[in-house]
Amino acid sequence: MNYKINLKMVALAAVLSCSAISVFAAPLQILEFKKGQLSSTEQSQLCEQIKDLCQQGAQWRSLKTPDQNLWILSSRNDIAQFKATSTGFKLVRKWNILTTGSEDGFHKQYIFPKLFPLTQQRYAIAIIDQFSEMYSGGGAGIERASFYELQESGNERSFIKNYPFSFNRMIRACFSEQDYESSQGKCHDEDSLSLDIRPIKPMLWQFRYRYSLSVSPASDSGEKSYQGSRNLNIDLNKAPEQPNIPEAWNYAGMG
Numbered sequence: 001m002n003y004k005i006n007l008k009m010v011a012l013a014a015v016l017s018c019s020a021i022s023v024f025a026a027p028l029q030i031l032e033f034k035k036g037q038l039s040s041t042e043q044s045q046l047c048e049q050i051k052d053l054c055q056q057g058a059q060w061r062s063l064k065t066p067d068q069n070l071w072i073l074s075s076r077n078d079i080a081q082f083k084a085t086s087t088g089f090k091l092v093r094k095w096n097i098l099t100t101g102s103e104d105g106f107h108k109q110y111i112f113p114k115l116f117p118l119t120q121q122r123y124a125i126a127i128i129d130q131f132s133e134m135y136s137g138g139g140a141g142i143e144r145a146s147f148y149e150l151q152e153s154g155n156e157r158s159f160i161k162n163y164p165f166s167f168n169r170m171i172r173a174c175f176s177e178q179d180y181e182s183s184q185g186k187c188h189d190e191d192s193l194s195l196d197i198r199p200i201k202p203m204l205w206q207f208r209y210r211y212s213l214s215v216s217p218a219s220d221s222g223e224k225s226y227q228g229s230r231n232l233n234i235d236l237n238k239a240p241e242q243p244n245i246p247e248a249w250n251y252a253g254m255g
Helices: 002-024 040-049 177-182
Strands: 060-064 070-074 078-085 088-096 107-111 114-117 123-135 138-150 156-172 188-201 204-214 226-235
Touching (some): 040 088
Antiparallel strands (some): 070 078, 123 138, 156 188, 204 226
16 A cells, blocks of 8 residues: 555656656747736726826736736836735836937837846847838838846846848839839838747847849849748857848848
8 A cells, every 4th residue: 555655756856857857848938918918996096006007098918927017008107016915916116218319210129028037037129110211102110129137126238239120112213214214113112121030048039030132124233032040049147249131131221
C-alpha cells in the first residue's frame, strides 16, 4: 500500500514540476491595448484610484498580462498598472508619458498601443515619431520608434532610440502624355518599409524588416521592382545605435 501511495506521490510531483516549468517557460508575448474590455464597475473602481483616467474626454484601452495584472493606456498618455485582489483591482504604479509634435502638423508623437515584454515581469512601450512629407505629385509617411522600459519607480528608461518603424512613399512618374500611355495605369513609383517584432527570450527581440519597391513602367529612376527582408536579433542590454538594414532601401525620406 505504501509503495502504491509513494508511486502516486512521485507521479503527482512530476506533473506539478512539469506544470511549473511550462508556466515559467511560457513564451514572451507582445500584448495589445484594446478598447471596451472593462465593465462599468471596474471602471468606477479604477477612477476612484486615479482621477486623471476619468477626466472628461479621456478614453481608455486595457489589457491583462499573464500574471493577471491589469494595464491601462489613457488617451491622455497615462499608463497605469493594477493588480487583482479579493476586493478588486488595486493600483500598483502609474506613468505619465510626455509626447511632442510640431505646430505645422508634419510631426507628431504617439504611444504605440502595445506592451512589449523585456522579461516575464518587465515591460516596455514604444513612442512613435511620425513625420509626413509632401511634394509634387507624391509624398511620404515616415515613422521611427523609441523604446522605454516602464520602471517600478514610475520612471521610463530609454534603451532603443529612433529605429525605423514604418515608411511609405509615392513619387510621380508620369509627366507627359507619352508617360501616361506607357504607364499601364500606374503613374507612381511606390515603396514601403514595415517592422514586425518578436520576443525570442528575455532581453532578446527579433526585428523583422520588410521592404517593397514597385516601379512604374513610365519611371525614369532606373530602378526595378523589388522585395527584400532582413531579420535582426537585437540584444536589449546593448542594442546597436541603428539596425543593420540596407541603405538602398532609403527609408529616411527626401529630407
